[in-house]
Amino acid sequence: MLYVYAVTADHIADSDDLLPEEGILPDVPVRRFRWGTLAAVASPVPDTVFGAATLPGRLEDAPWTRACVLAHQRVVSALLPAATVLPLKFCTLFSGEPALSAAIAGHREALERAVDRLRGAREWGVKLFFETPAPVARLPETVGAGAGAAFFRRKREEQQARLAADAALDLCVATSHRRLASHARAAVANPVQPPELHRQPAVMALNAAYLVATADETAWRACLSDLERTYAAAGARYVLTGPWGAYNFAGAGLV
Template identity: 70%
Template structure:
C-alpha cells in the first residue's frame, strides 16, 4: 500500500536530495515519476492504513496528530524543490500500479492544476478581534429617573455593539479584498472556534491567498498597511505560511 503526499513538477537537481522520514517513523519517501509529473509516496502497511484498520487509528488523537505532522513535514520539504500539488491527508493507493493508473487518468487535470500553482505560494491570514464590553467604571443610575436612564444606557450599548459589528464587517471585507488584489487567487475559509484556533479574541477572517513569488513583497506590504490602519480598533492579524497550496489544489488525486 502507498501513502501519497503530493504531486510535483518542475523538479530541480535538489529534488534528488533525501527527504525527511515519511508518515511513519523510519518510513522512506519515494518519488514515482509519470511523464512530467511525479507522485511523492511512502510504503505503508495494510494492518495500519488498510480500510478496516485505519478508522480505529484515526480515533486516537495523538496518533493522528503525529501522522498529520508527518504528512505536512514532507510537503513542506518539497516546497523549495518543485511545484507542489499537495494531497489530502490519508490519500492511499493499493500499490504503484494503481497509483500510476490514477496519474494517467487524471493527467490533464493535474497538469492544469500544477500550471495554476506554478511560481506561487499559499499564505494564511487570520483576523481576530478583542471583545469590548461596556465601561465597568460607569456608575449605575440611581434616584429619580434611574429606570429611564438604565434603559437609555442599554439602548446606547446595543447601538455601540451594532456600530462595532458593522465596523468589523467593513474591516473584514476590506482586508480580504485588498489582500486578494495582490494574490493570484484567494478564499475565505469557515471561521474556527476558540478551542481550535487557540488565540485571544474572536476570529473574524480565515483567509488563504495564493501569491506569486514576485508579488510577495507587495502583498506583505499590504498586510502591514492593514495592521497600521486597524491597530486602534482591537483588530489583530495572524500571518502563517508559506504552506502547500491545499486551498487551491482542486480535487487532488483519486483512484482511477
C-alpha cells in the first residue's frame, strides 16, 4: 500500500534530497513518484496497519492517531520550501503505484488548476479570541415605591448593554476577516472551536485561514498588527499560526 501525503509541482533542483527521512510510521521511507510536471509524495505502508480491516481499530487509539497526524503534517511542512504543495487529507491510501498513477491521470486537470491557484502562496491561520466578558454592572436594588419600575428599567439597561457588547464583537470579527481577506488570494472562515479543543481561557470568535501570496505577506502581516492595536482595548487577542500546507484551498484531492 501507499500512504500519500501530497501532490507536488514546480520542484526546485534536487528537491528529492530534501524529503524527510521518516514518514507516517517510524523507519518508513518517504518517496516522490513523478508524472511529468506533477508528483506525489508517499510512503509504502503495511496492510496490517493501514488495511481496510485494521485501520478503523487503529484510529480508535487516540495517542497512535495523534502521532500519525503529526507525522503527516511534518512531511507536508518539509515539502513547502521545495515545491508547490497540494496537501492531501490524513489517511489518503492507494493499493499501490498503479492505482496512484491512475488517480493522478484521472484528476490531472483539477490538480493543475489547484497548482495554479496555490503557486507562490502559503496558508496562514488566524484565531481571534475574546476574554469572557465581565457581567454587566447592575443598578442598586430598589425597595419601596417605584421598585417594580426600577427593576424593569435595570433589566432593560442590562439587555441593551449585552446587545451593544455583542454588536461590537460581531463588528470586530467581520472587520478583521474582511481586512485580512483583502490582502489574501483567498480566505475561509471555518467553524469556531469549542473550549475543550482550543483550551484557551477565552471565547473563540474567528477561526480563519488565508491563502497569501509570498509577495503580499508583509502587507498582510502589517494589517494583522494594525488590527491587534485597534482592538486590544476591547479584549481581542489574535493568534497567528503557519505557514501551513494549503489544506483549506487545495481542493478535493485524489479521492
